[in-house]
Amino acid sequence: YIVKFNSGHKVIMNNSIVPNITINNMYKSTILNEKDNEEIDYINDKISKAINLINDIEQRNTTVLKVLECIVDKQKEYFEKGVIYLKPMTLKDISDDVGLHESTISRGINNKYILTPYGLFEFKYFFSNAVQSEKQEGISSTKIKNMIKELIDKENKLKPLSDDKICKLLKEEGIILARRTVAKYREEMNISSSSKRKQFL
8 A cells, every 4th residue: 555644755664464374383393302304304304394484474574575666766756746747657666765676676576456536556557668758858758648548538529630630730749759659559548549539429
């Protein structure tokens, strides 16, 4: 969870869905009382693997927390003011800050979601490349997708906006995109083409 406090936004991990994994003390006492070396080696091996599993889970949780705190720090304006302030951000940006490899971060955040003041989002929502803009140094592709969705939400349903028309409207905002890029972003948001969005009286 990302929760707003007077001092800013804070990350709270949802540990209620993570099972508390421990090693049954019975196995430890078995080692002390067992005389068969082969049996002792077997149990020691299983305990060692269990400890590794517990450590891996704790490490994964630590990774997720570090990444979330970094996202909150980099996207302060977004959390304060809304989606139009979402900045371009890549895994490499986070990797450089938290000192972890991009692949480690990617595995840690895969299929995980963040509950924010603006709704529930998959981690990947916050990662996007910069698209060059005439008015800004760089604008996130996520922000552009939201702009496209906003234009479509407000369109005349009897005469919906074509991808070409959306290109022209974005250009007026200083954002230069090819028509195929607009189509790609629209499809990624599961929005139909203008011909399929058209409504009839």
